[in-house]
Amino acid sequence: MKKILILGGGFAGVDAATHLRxxxxxxxxxSNRDYFYIYPTSIWIPTHEIGFKDxxxxxxxxxxxxxxxxxxxxVNKISKENNSVTLQSGKIINDYDYLIIAIGASKMKPKGVENTFSICGAPEQSLAIRDALDDLVKKGSGKIAMGFGGNPKDTSAVRGGPGFELLFNVHNMLKKKGIRDKFxxxxxxxMAEPGKRMGPNALKMMATMFSKLKIKQHFGKKITHFEKDGVVFEDESKLDADLVMFIPAGDGHEIIKESDLSTNDAGFIKTDDYSCVLNEDGSLSNIYAIGDVASLEGYDWRAKQGHVAEVMAKNAAHNIHQREQNKTNFKGYNEHLNILCVMDTGNGAAFVYRDEKKAFMLPMPIFGHWLKKAWGVYCRNTKLGKIPRIPGM
Structure with a gap:
């Protein structure tokens, strides 16, 4: 029986392990932690709608x-040449037939970023945001700024959706408490038009939502650094804030940058469409890279999302199996590239979709909020194999 080593316990790694088994x-x-974290539902931790364990x-x-x-x-070191992985404990693993790398990405580190919180950072950050919000609620007023950044070396490494969702949920929480007007x-x-990758109609709808909810917008100015009480921009203007939630753009993982693997300018692993790392002569190696750790090629609006990582995982398992059967009916990820999400607002949601042919955002009332909640339950139970997965999801 062939041995396969998978690095990473997120969406890509867990799905790859499941399909290969x-x-x-x-x-x-x-995995560097003993739990799988459902990042899309973590937006409700800061507002006390769910607990961390959920x-x-x-x-x-x-x-x-x-x-x-x-x-x-x-993981401490990966060597393609030696066909080995060195763990932080010092253990060296070199008896695998295939290696699947799914350790995610690092984050860009703008000056003063330690003065911010991130809903897409370490899982424990969601609790820190919750505590900071609790302090402001007790105070009874405050200024809250939330946003995200980009990576000029790789435009696919932007993750702004959770930032929109969290701010909308905070608005809804404060409104329920009757103190929204105090914040x-x-x-x-x-960027001048954050969210543009979702499509022009979605961009207009987002602007309407900001206006309706009386959420201020501060776009189009480069961020120079963060301070304890706000965000400073290239024109030396400052956005004052008691709490700053910022999602840095993704960056190549430090372990990958220090390895002998081929990467793009941002440090993400180069693969073919089948997620395989190629040898110098163009032949297939025994290494696959899936999820955020891999360079995502394709359309300008492409974005690294959980469902794309899951497609990569399923394809990698299939492609390895094809190779072991001396077949070449490989499956690629490019034809599955799309933006797909239910953007939650706390009292509703919007369904966002974009591919190479169409792009739209569909408003959903309270049903949308409960639909995303139901997805969280679905995710947990399908991962555990308690219920079957819906085809295509």
Whole structure:
């Protein structure tokens, strides 16, 4: 039985392990934490709508459900030449037939970023945002700024959606408490039209929502640095804030930048459409890179999302199996590139979709909020194999 080593316990890594176990491979998953974190539902932790544990699935439960081997440890070094992985504990693994890298991305580090919180950072950051919000609510007033940044070396590494969602949910929470008028909410971003990748109609609808909810906008100015009490821009203007939530753009993982793997300018692993890392002569290697760690090629509006990572994971499992059967019916991710999300507002949602042919945002009333809540339950139970996965999802 061929051995497959998977690095990373997120959407890409867990799905790859699940699919490969169904194909009866000997799979070992390495994760630096002992739980799978459902990032899309973490937007409700700061507003107390759900608890931290509600976003976590114990990896030991996933191991029992699917039968893969599990190592809780960080990755310290990856060597393509030596066909080896060194873990933070010092353990060296070099007896695998295939390696799947799914360790995600690092974050860009603008000056003073330690003065901000991030809903897309370490899971514990959601609790820190919650506590900071609680302090402002107790105070009874305050200025809250939320936004995201970009990576000029890789436009696919932007993740702004959770920032929009969190601010809308905070607005809704403050409104329920009857103190919304005591708070100034601002959304900021260095690009002139944040959210443009969702399409022109979505961009107009977002502007309407900001206006309706009396959320200020601060767009089109480069961020120079963050201070304890706000955001400073290239024209030396400052956005004052008691709480700043900022989602830095993704950047190549430090482990990858220090490895002998081929990367793009931003430090993401180069692969072919089938997620395989190619050898110098163009032949297939035994390494696959999936999810945020990989360079995502394609349309200008492309974005790294969980469902794209899951497509990569399923395809990688399929493509490895094809190779083991001496077949070449490989599957690529490019034809599945799209933007797809339910953008939650706390009292409703909007369905966002874009591909190469169409782009739209469909408003959804309170039903949309409960639809996303239902997706969280669906995600947990499908990962654990308790309910079947809906085809195409």
């Amino acid at each position: 169904k194909l009866n491979y000997d799979v070992t998953l390495v 976003t976590c699935i114990d990896l030991n439960e996933l191991q029992k459900a699917h039968g893969f081997n599990l190592i809780i440890d960080g 100034e909410l601002t959304f900021f971003a260095p």
